[in-house]
Amino acid sequence: MKKFILMIVLLAVSVLVLAACGTDDEKASEGTEDQGYKLVNEGKFTFAASGLYKPFSFEEDGTLTGFDIEIGNALAEKMGLEANPVTNPFETILQGLVGNKFDAIIGSMAYTKERAKQADFTEPYYYSGGMIFVAKNNNEITSPEDLNGKKIGVVAQSTYEEPAKELSDDIQYYSSDVVALKDLTVKDRLDAVITADIVGYEAIENGFEIKEVDKPMWVEQPSVAVNKENPELTKALDEALQKMIDDGTYEEISNKWFGRNLLDIDLEGVELLE
Structure with a gap:
């Protein structure tokens, strides 16, 4: 009889444990379902x-x-x-x-x-602002108008691509703004780069021999x-x-x-x- 009672108690404890686990699992997964949004990887x-x-x-x-x-x-x-x-x-x-x-x-x-x-x-x-950057020793480019016919570096499919095309027909495409800005310091590689003002200033702080031209042409969101x-x-x-x-x-x-x-x-x- 004692063995039978012990089995009942153990069974009850097991059910409670499983129920608790089930509750935790439900809590872990209910967030995205309750919010209604989908995720590529659950959780x-x-x-x-x-x-x-x-x-x-x-x-x-x-x-x-x-x-x-x-x-x-x-x-x-x-x-x-x-x-x-x-x-x-x-x-x-x-x-x-x-x-x-x-x-x-x-x-x-x-x-x-x-x-x-x-x-x-x-x-x-x-x-952030869309800004023109040139080599530190470049005194020929002081405004967007001076970029006519100049080689401009931009990241492909960025918001800087179309403005660059409006300023010049000589565009050099990059996958990294940092690489483009670095190329400004290489003789005859690029005349200018259009990128975010924040990125250009960060490059200057890291020792890039470049400078900004005029003020941001626009502010992006x-x-x-x-x-x-x-x-x-x-x-x-x-x-x-x-x-x-x-x-x-x-x-x-x-x-x-x-x-x-x-x-x-x-x-x-x-x-x-x-």
């Missing part, structure tokens, strides 16, 4: 960047890091997901998003009306790009970004990389790239 927020855009996304000691990567990691944390950053060449990154290779692009991709035909975009997570078939994820990311701004997480990350808040900018009278 993970997989986001892509080029990995060639220092200080926004780059590899250091075999680890992907940078401002964009830390923003993506923080967004994942706010949504209760595991961060899973991956790399993809910028030239094909939108195609990768449309093809469901990853959930989002957090790779300093500026919102434009043309890109919005292929993907949805969150609110901007920083602002880098945002998180999301598959159009996943609007619930766009909404969740906007909510997570706002939480980061409200609790100081965003400012902490921005100050770490740039010593200032990249969202703290006076946009009155400024031309926004669209």
